[in-house]
Amino acid sequence: MARAHAHVGETRYRVDLKAGHHALVADEHADLGGQDAGPAPYELLLAALGACTSITLKMYAERKSWPLAGVDVALLFTRDGDSQKIERTLTLEGDLDDAQRARLADIAERTPVTLTLKAGVAITTRLR
Structure with a gap:
């Protein structure tokens, strides 16, 4: 929570x-x-996604004992009419092979904040 x-x-x-x-x-x-x-609010949203992505990839690599030295996540939010998009670019530091890099990119698509954003989330509002 x-x-x-x-x-x-x-x-x-x-x-x-x-x-x-x-x-x-x-x-x-x-x-x-x-x-x-x-x-600004959308910058905070991107920061949350970047933090979750970085932390999740680092945790995964540690569990696998992979040589992931660092993760850089660049994020861009764009809006074109009713269409909204987040572009995420990963830079993975360390002596990783192609399979490890591909797996980490796949894991990035399933981080908790990524899944929340992709699925949407119900928001209820109350007045006090």
Whole structure:
């Protein structure tokens, strides 16, 4: 289970976030009226996907005792009309063979956050 809390106050678009016991800040870019004090919401979404991808691949490689020295995940969110897309590019560091690299790319398609985004998730909203 994961928990987060977001609060926007007097500073236009600045959001103070608490995720677990970590404090973060989100904001809109200056061209959208914010002060760019932190990542914008879609940047946070991409960061979550990148973190999950990196962690999952590192865990998998460790369990297999594969020489994965590092994972770099570059992400881009684009929208064209009603069509939305995330492009993910993996750079795998270490002395991996082609089969290991292919397997890690396959695993990336099934990380928990990847599966959540691909499947969609129900969101309920209540007023307090």
